[in-house]
Amino acid sequence: NFQSNETVKAEHMDSDLIIVGFSQLGSESDWRTANTKSIQNAFSKKNGFSLIFSNGRQRQENQIKAIRSFIFQEVDYIVIAPVTETGWDTVLQEAKQAGIPVIIVDRMIETEDDSLYVAWVGTDKYAEGSRAGQWLEQHLKGKNNDTINIVVLEGTPNSTAQIGRSKGFEDIAKKHKNWNILARENGDFTKAKGKEVMEKLLQKYDDIDVLVSQNDDMTFGAIEAIREMGLTCGVNGDITIISFDAVSEAFDKMEEGLINVDIECNPLQGPMIAQIIGRLERGEKVEKISYVTGKVFEAERASRDRIGRSY
Ligand code: AHR
Numbered sequence: 001n002f003q004s005n006e007t008v009k010a011e012h013m014d015s016d017l018i019i020v021g022f023s024q025l026g027s028e029s030d031w032r033t034a035n036t037k038s039i040q041n042a043f044s045k046k047n048g049f050s051l052i053f054s055n056g057r058q059r060q061e062n063q064i065k066a067i068r069s070f071i072f073q074e075v076d077y078i079v080i081a082p083v084t085e086t087g088w089d090t091v092l093q094e095a096k097q098a099g100i101p102v103i104i105v106d107r108m109i110e111t112e113d114d115s116l117y118v119a120w121v122g123t124d125k126y127a128e129g130s131r132a133g134q135w136l137e138q139h140l141k142g143k144n145n146d147t148i149n150i151v152v153l154e155g156t157p158n159s160t161a162q163i164g165r166s167k168g169f170e171d172i173a174k175k176h177k178n179w180n181i182l183a184r185e186n187g188d189f190t191k192a193k194g195k196e197v198m199e200k201l202l203q204k205y206d207d208i209d210v211l212v213s214q215n216d217d218m219t220f221g222a223i224e225a226i227r228e229m230g231l232t233c234g235v236n237g238d239i240t241i242i243s244f245d246a247v248s249e250a251f252d253k254m255e256e257g258l259i260n261v262d263i264e265c266n267p268l269q270g271p272m273i274a275q276i277i278g279r280l281e282r283g284e285k286v287e288k289i290s291y292v293t294g295k296v297f298e299a300e301r302a303s304r305d306r307i308g309r310s311y
Pocket residue numbers: 028029030031032106107161189214215216217244245265
């Protein structure tokens with residue numbers, strides 16, 4: 001789905017459009033769809049950009065191929081939402097040698113050479129995990145000290161969202177002797193895998209009190225599994241559910257009382273990235289790290305809190 005080298009160059013010469021190659025990691029979740037749309041809207045022709053979009057389908061090798069293609073096409077900027085944290089140095093060296101500035105979005109990369117990217121834009125995934133833990137602390141406050149059995153549905157292994165949310169939550173969990181993490185399983189941030197893994201967990205454990213699900217899509221799958229087992233979840237249910245993202249369908253589920261709380265991860269990052277490129281174009285300095293902030297939404301206030309939200 002790439003435009004040819006010649007097409008891109010011709011377009012570039014014909015106009016003053018800034019050419020941006022965007023390697024999105026996939027289309028695994030509602031959150032990802034909203035993130036893609038936000039970036040596509042921000043990099044529209046009317047805003048002065050020509051966007052070359054590539055979907056990595058959750059595979060790093062696809063993303064590396066796309067980045068090499070952007071370099072070959074001599075784009076002006078490369079934007080990458082990296083699927084996992086490690087393994088980017090070689091291809092980013094190639095971009096650097098070609099003189100193409102790279103902006104990393106959403107998830108982080110692990111590198112010893114931070115000159116390989118000019119800026120990073122995203123949410124604080126560790127803080128999101130801590131917020132989940134802090135919410136559970138408040139939720140259990142004043143209750144007896146009985147053991148609380150927790151299962152965690154984790155996202156793509158070695159992704160910033162998985163690493164940060166796991167660590168953030170576990171650092172709070174460590175402080176509570178009665179919090180017992182029964183299992184941490186990979187649900188790959190998808191509804192289908194979330195359902196499949198939750199079914200297995202429910203067959204293995206008959207005493208799950210809390211599900212921490214690292215994104216809404218896995219939560220939607222897990223809710224199906226819970227209900228098909230004849231159990232209930234959410235506000236008055238057998239299993240308390242803590243989810244992440246806060247997409248529109250999660251608000252529906254909170255209004256139904258099926259999800260207790262949702263830790264927001266704001267996908268609307270396009271305008272911020274476009275602003276950074278605008279500054280670079282004018283030769284201005286840019287922040288190396290820019291955080292997009294997020295809130296915590298509870299079922300009880302979901303119908304009011306969702307007003308004005310666009311995803
Ligand atoms: O990196 C952000 C995470 O990736 C979102 O929580 C999830 O829905 C997506 O797949």
